[in-house]
Amino acid sequence: MTAETIIQSLASGLLMGLLYGLIAVGLALIFGLMDVVNFAHGEFLMIAMYATFFLFAYFALDPLLSAPLVAAALFVFGAVIYLLIVRFAVRAKANAGMVQIFSTFGLAIVMRGLAQFFFTPDYRSINHSWLGGKTVSVAGIFLPEPQLVGALVAIAAFVALYFFIHRTDFGRALEATREDAGAVALVGIDKNRVFALGWGLGGALVGLAGAIMAIFFYIYPDVGASFALIAYVTVALGGFGSVFGAFAGGILVGLVEATTALLLPPSLKSVGIYAVYLLVVFIRPRGLFGSI
Amino acid sequence: MDKDFASRRRRELIVAAVLALLAALAPLFVKDVYVQNIMVLTLMYAALSQSWNILSGYCGQISLGHALYFGLGAYTTALMFMKFGILPWFGMLSGGVLSALIAMALGYPCFRLRGHYFVIATIVIAEIALLLFQNWDWAGAALGIDIPIRRDSWLTFQFTRSKLPYFYFALVLAAIAWFVTWWLEDSKWGYWWRAVKDNPEAAESLGVVVFNSKMGAAAVSAFLTAIGGSFYAQFVSYIDPESVMGFQFSLLMALPAVLGGIGTLWGPLLGAVILIPLTELTRSYIGGSGRGVDLIVYGSLIVAISLARPQGLVSLFSRAKKVPAR
Numbered sequence: 277m278t279a280e281t282i283i284q285s286l287a288s289g290l291l292m293g294l295l296y297g298l299i300a301v302g303l304a305l306i307f308g309l310m311d312v313v314n315f316a317h318g319e320f321l322m323i324a325m326y327a328t329f330f331l332f333a334y335f336a337l338d339p340l341l342s343a344p345l346v347a348a349a350l351f352v353f354g355a356v357i358y359l360l361i362v363r364f365a366v367r368a369k370a371n372a373g374m375v376q377i378f379s380t381f382g383l384a385i386v387m388r389g390l391a392q393f394f395f396t397p398d399y400r401s402i403n404h405s406w407l408g409g410k411t412v413s414v415a416g417i418f419l420p421e422p423q424l425v426g427a428l429v430a431i432a433a434f435v436a437l438y439f440f441i442h443r444t445d446f447g448r449a450l451e452a453t454r455e456d457a458g459a460v461a462l463v464g465i466d467k468n469r470v471f472a473l474g475w476g477l478g479g480a481l482v483g484l485a486g487a488i489m490a491i492f493f494y495i496y497p498d499v500g501a502s503f504a505l506i507a508y509v510t511v512a513l514g515g516f517g518s519v520f521g522a523f524a525g526g527i528l529v530g531l532v533e534a535t536t537a538l539l540l541p542p543s544l545k546s547v548g549i550y551a552v553y554l555l556v557v558f559i560r561p562r563g564l565f566g567s568i
Numbered sequence: 569m570d571k572d573f574a575s576r577r578r579r580e581l582i583v584a585a586v587l588a589l590l591a592a593l594a595p596l597f598v599k600d601v602y603v604q605n606i607m608v609l610t611l612m613y614a615a616l617s618q619s620w621n622i623l624s625g626y627c628g629q630i631s632l633g634h635a636l637y638f639g640l641g642a643y644t645t646a647l648m649f650m651k652f653g654i655l656p657w658f659g660m661l662s663g664g665v666l667s668a669l670i671a672m673a674l675g676y677p678c679f680r681l682r683g684h685y686f687v688i689a690t691i692v693i694a695e696i697a698l699l700l701f702q703n704w705d706w707a708g709a710a711l712g713i714d715i716p717i718r719r720d721s722w723l724t725f726q727f728t729r730s731k732l733p734y735f736y737f738a739l740v741l742a743a744i745a746w747f748v749t750w751w752l753e754d755s756k757w758g759y760w761w762r763a764v765k766d767n768p769e770a771a772e773s774l775g776v777v778v779f780n781s782k783m784g785a786a787a788v789s790a791f792l793t794a795i796g797g798s799f800y801a802q803f804v805s806y807i808d809p810e811s812v813m814g815f816q817f818s819l820l821m822a823l824p825a826v827l828g829g830i831g832t833l834w835g836p837l838l839g840a841v842i843l844i845p846l847t848e849l850t851r852s853y854i855g856g857s858g859r860g861v862d863l864i865v866y867g868s869l870i871v872a873i874s875l876a877r878p879q880g881l882v883s884l885f886s887r888a889k890k891v892p893a894r
Contacts (some may be wrong), residue, residue: 307684313684361871361875364875365874365875368874368875368878369878369879370878370879371826371830371878371879371880372878373630373683374630374826374830374874374878375874375875375878377630377687378823378826378870378871378874379870379871379874379875381819381870382867382868382869382870382871382872382874383867383871384867385863385864385866385867385870386863386864386867386868386871387867388860388863388867389860389861389862389863389864389865389866389867390860390864391860392859392860392863393859393860393861393864396859397860497860505691505692505695505815508688508691509688509692512684512685512688516683516684516685541703543699543702543703544699544700544703546695546699547696547699547700550692550693550695550696551696553688553689553692554677554689554692554693557681557685557689558677558680561680561681561682561685562685563685
C-alpha cells in the first residue's frame with residue numbers, strides 16, 4: 277500500500293462523505309424540527325433517482341440540469357407526505373415513537389412496491405451524461421467528476437441551508453418551532469405549515485442528492501434501503517438534531533468507509549462505519565454534536 | 569380490586585388454554601399443506617414477537633436488531649449438527665444460552681444509550697454480525713448451510729413428510745413464550761420493566777435497578793428468540809445469513825407486536841394471527857406477478873393500522889369488555 281493509494285482513497289472517501297452528508301442532512305433537519313425519524317428517507321432518495329432517470333430518458337435532460345427540478349418535486353412530495361401521514365402520526369396519543377417509526381416504515385414499503393409496479397425491478401443507469409465516467413486529475417490524484425461535482429453541490433447546499441436557517445423569516449420560524457412548538461402558535465405561526473415546509477426542505481435536500489447519485493449509481497426499487505442505514509448512522513454519529521453534525525458525520529463516514537475498504541475485503545467495508553458509530557456513541561451517547 | 573386482578577389473571581390463563589387446545593385440534597380439519605405451512609409460520613412469529621415484546625414492549629428498549637439472536641439460534645443449531653453431529657435439541661439450548669449471554673454482553677454498553685441512538689445501535693450490531701457471517705467461510709459464508717437430512721424423527725427434529733410435528737412444536741413454543749410473558753407480567757420483573765419504560769429516573773429513585781432490569785429483559789428476550797431461530801433452521805432445513813439475520817427479519821418480528829399492541833400480553837399473538845396469513849396470502853396470490861402489489865397492500869396496512877390504532881388492535885377487545893362492566 278503506497279502513500280498514493282492511501283491519499284487517493286481518502287480523497288474519494290471525502291467526496292463520497294460529502295454526498296452522504298447531503299443525503300443525511302434532510303433527515304437531520306426533520307428530526308431536529310420535530311423529533312421524528314423518517315424511515316422512508318431512503319425511498320425519497322430512490323424516487324429522486326428515478327425522476328432524474330426518466331427526465332434523462334424522455335427529455336434528454338442532463339442530471340445536472342434536472343437536479344433543481346427534482347429537488348422542487350421532492351419538496352412538494354415531502355410536504356404532501358407530512359400533511360397526509362406524518363401529521364397524524366405525531367398526534368398519536370399512545371406509543372408515539374412506535375407509530376412514527378412504523379407509519380413511515382410502512383410508507384417505505386409502499387413506495388418500494390409502487391416502484392416495482394411502475395418501473396419494474398430492473399436495474400437502470402444513466403449513460404452518456406455530461407459527467408458520467410469522467411475523471412479529473414488534481415495534483416496526481418484522480419477524482420471522478422460526478423462525485424466531485426456532487427461534493428461541491430453538497431457544500432453549496434450546506435452553506436445555503438445555513439443562511440436559510442439563520443437569515444430568513446422562515447428559518448427563524450423553523451428554529452422557533454423546534455424550540456417550542458406550543459409557544460409559536462401564540463405569536464401566530466401555524467405549526468403545521470412550518471412542519472410541512474420542513475418536510476419539504478428535507479425532501480428537496482435528499483432530492484438534490486438523488487439527482488447527483490443517479491449519475492453514477494444503478495437505479496432500482498431497493499436502492500434507497502442501502503443508503504438509508506448509512507444516512508441514519510450519519511445523523512446519529514453527528515448527533516440527532518444537529519444539521520452541522522450531519523455534515524461532519526457524512527465526512528467522517530466517507531473517510532471511515534474508504535479506510536476500511538483499504539484494510540478489509542470490499543464486502544466488509546460497511547463494518548468500519550458501524551464500528552465507528554458504536555465507538556462514538558459508547559463514549560459519547562449523544563453523538564458528536566448532539567444536544568440530547 | 570385485588571380480587572378483580574386475580575380473576576382477570578385466571579381468566580387470561582383459561583382463555584389461553586382454550587385457544588391452545590383449539591389450535592392443537594386444528595390439524596384435524598386442515599389437511600392442506602399450504603395452509604398448514606402458514607399456521608406454522610403464524611405460531612412461530614407469535615412466539616418471536618412475544619419474545620421481542622418482552623424487551624421492547626414491556627421494558628421499552630426498542631430493538632430492531634433481534635435478527636441477530638434469531639440468526640445465532642439458527643446457526644448454532646445448524647453448525648453443531650452439521651460439523652459435529654450434535655443433535656438439534658442441544659444446539660437449540662446452546663443457541664439460546666449463547667444468545668442470552670451475547671445480549672447481556674451487548675447490553676452492557678448499549679443500555680446507556682437512549683431513544684434513537686439505542687435503536688440504531690441494535691440495527692448496526694445485527695448488521696455487523698450479518699456481514700461477518702457472510703464472510704465466514706467455515707460457516708458457509710454467503711451461500712449458507714444445507715442442513716444434512718437424516719431421517720424423520722423427533723431425535724434429529726427432521727420431518728420431510730409431514731408438517732404436523734413442526735406445527736406442534738411451534739404451538740408449544742408460542743404457548744411457552746405467552747406463558748413466560750404472562751408469568752413475568754405479575755412478577756417483580758414485570759413491574760420493574762414497566763417502571764423503567766415509563767420513567768427510568770423515577771424508577772431508579774424508587775430503588776429499581778434500571779440497568780439490571782434491562783439486562784434481565786434482554787437475556788429472556790434473546791433466549792426465546794434464539795429458540796425460534798433454531799426451530800426455523802430445522803423447519804426450512806436451509807439457512808443463509810440474509811434469510812436468518814437480515815434487517816427485514818428484525819422488522820418482521822416487531823410488526824405483529826406493534827400492530828397487535830406493544831407491551832400487551834395478547835398483542836403479539838393477535839398481530840401474528842392477522843399479519844402472517846395476510847402476508848403469505850398476498851405474497852402467493854398477488855405477489856407472484858413480481859410487480860410489488862403485495863408490498864403495496866402490506867405497507868398500506870401497516871400505515872393504516874399504526875395511524876388508526878396507535879395502541880394496537882388489542883385495544884378493540886378491551887373496549888368491548890369495558891362497556892358491560894359500567
